[in-house]
Amino acid sequence: MPSALYAMARELITEQVSHKLIFDRDAFIASRKPQLQMALRARSELDLHADDDVMFVGHAAFKEYFADPEEGYFVKSPKSFLGASGLRPEFVGFFEDIVTAMMQTIKHRAEVSAGDTLTQTVIGRPVNFQGLNSEQSNRQALSILETAARRSGFKDIEFQYEPIAAGLSFERQLTEDKTVLVVDIGGGTSDCAMVRMGPDHIQKADRAADFLAHTGERVGGNDLDIRLATESLMPLFGMNAALKSGKPMPTKTFIDAVSTNDVSALTRFSSLETGLYLEQLQRDCAEPELIGRLLRLRKNKQNQQLVRHAEEAKISLSDAEITSVNLEFVEKSLSTDINRAELADAIERPLEKIIALMKEAKDQAGVSPDLIFVTGGSAKSPVITNAVENVFGEVPLFDGDHFGSVVSGLTEWAQRIYR
Structure with missing residues (x-):
């Protein structure tokens, strides 16, 4: 599912979030009173009825945007914005609403598929949401994500680095121990992790010592x-x-x-x-x-x-x-x-930044990788894999499920911590 959202009017996102809130709905409505009043005005101006679809997520968002780009509000890859420096409180609140709307949609679809209510989640996160002021940026972005998760009805919330999650998914394929450089090229960020993997590591309850280095920056697909x-x-x-x-x-x-x-x-x-x-x-x-x-x-x-x-x-x-x-x-x-x-x-300049992240992870770890595992939507491009091979020479290069590796690893991590 592409990370995209389209609404007939910007304030309708906040309205849709309020309708589906699991808890603290009164407090949320009080904090968003101006936006909800503007949503009522937008409904009147657009002649929208109570049962009309006014917000769309994923492929449907692109379809609606392409059909009528002059109207409505469209956002793609909102995670790219979450760590932006200097956001005013109202912008932070609006990003919370966008992420909550998307999480509510995903959670509902998962619950319909599972036939059960979901209250626990593991959320993938990049190493750094932004290159500048990374610590402050990361705190802001994680706060937005956690707020959105709680408003969506999750009670137990854990975060895991996306390259580490991708590595956990790949590890199941290994028949002997290896030091693996995991490269996850996402839509908004790219992350690298140097990880010891294999039969002697996969069953460990504590993998902290196996994670030798991780790097990341807001540069991606x-x-x-x-x-x-x-x-x-x-x-x-x-x-x-x-x-x-x-x-x-x-x-x-x-x-x-x-x-x-x-x-x-x-x-x-x-x-x-x-x-x-x-x-x-x-x-x-x-x-x-x-x-x-x-x-x-x-x-x-x-x-x-x-x-x-x-x-x-x-x-x-x-x-x-x-x-x-x-x-x-x-x-x-x-x-x-x-x-x-x-x-x-x-793409030479952003690709150089991705290669620099790989080199930095290798230098941090103090060891060379036995193999490189590349995942993420853009990792399929021969332009990218050729660039990696040119830098790391004879190190074997593997690629996996370009869109599912991180989610598969997050699922495995969830099974471990929520037993």
């Missing part, structure tokens, strides 16, 4: 998608176009347009000031029709959709040397081809 959108798609919207003055085209606004994991960038791109700036830029550009496309993209709020197409191109290039990106949602007959070499060039 979303960053790769954004870089690919910037380098391969934004030129269609005027980036790199010539100005009539002969000066180079400023790139900041083009980067803001696709920086879908950066609240500040999205706010700047949506501002009135940026709209006026782009209108002037269109007059100054030697190819004004390209800036016109960007203005339409901005007006129709299709920048998330553009990055989604970059993500789909990245996925396609895992199996093909070249792929075509259809952008007719912006303009009839608009499309472009992207090849694997262009992908490699576009």
Whole structure:
């Protein structure tokens, strides 16, 4: 299930959370009174009835957003924002509501499947939610996650590092003891752990001594998608176009347009000031029709959709040397081809950060890995696996269930601690 949420109006997220709260509902409603009043106003303005679906999670969120990007509120990979520095209390509260809404949905689906009420959970967490002020960032993000879990009805809540969870899943395959470098490339973060694994370790009640090192940073699949959108798609919207003055085209606004994991960038791109700036830029550009496309993209709020197409191109290039990106949602007959070499060039900088995390984990542990296990959605790309092999040479490289390894390991950890 993709980590995405769409609501007909932003305040309706808070409203939906309040309807499903398990405990402390009165206190929550009191703390969210302005938002709930705005939700009532939104229902009236949108002519929504009490039984209308107003919030969607996962694939349904993308479907609703693509059908009507100009309206509603869409968020992808909210975990990327949870550790952001300098958040005002109202933003922290709103992120709590987004995460609670998603947890409530997941918990309900799991309970329907299990035929039972669930009160215990293990939540995967990156090593660091943010690179800057990591300790403060981690405390903030974990507090948001724990608050959301309790509001969803979980009583026992534990956290486990995602690369360690992925390693626990992989360990079942080992027939002899190995020192394994686990690399988990998630949507918003990448994490590495150096772990002793194998038959002599798997049954230990306390694995603390087996975890030799762990590193992590807020760089992941979303960053790769954004870089690919910037380098391969934004030129269609005027980036790199010539100005009539002969000066180079400023790139900041083009980067803001696709920086879908950066609240500040999205706010700047949506501002009135940026709209006026782009209108002037269109007059100054030697190819004004390209800036016109960007203005339409901005007006129709299709920048998330553009990055989604970059993500789909990245996925396609895992199996093909070249792929075509259809952008007719912006303009009839608009499309472009992207090849694997262009992908490699576009993601070079974030990929360097991921490789640096791997090297740091090796240095922290003071030993070299016997093998490397790579997981996470983006880990399927040959561009990434080739980069890893180029750095670590002859060390055998394995990949697993790109989307299920972490969850499988978290499940195994839950079985151990909740017996």
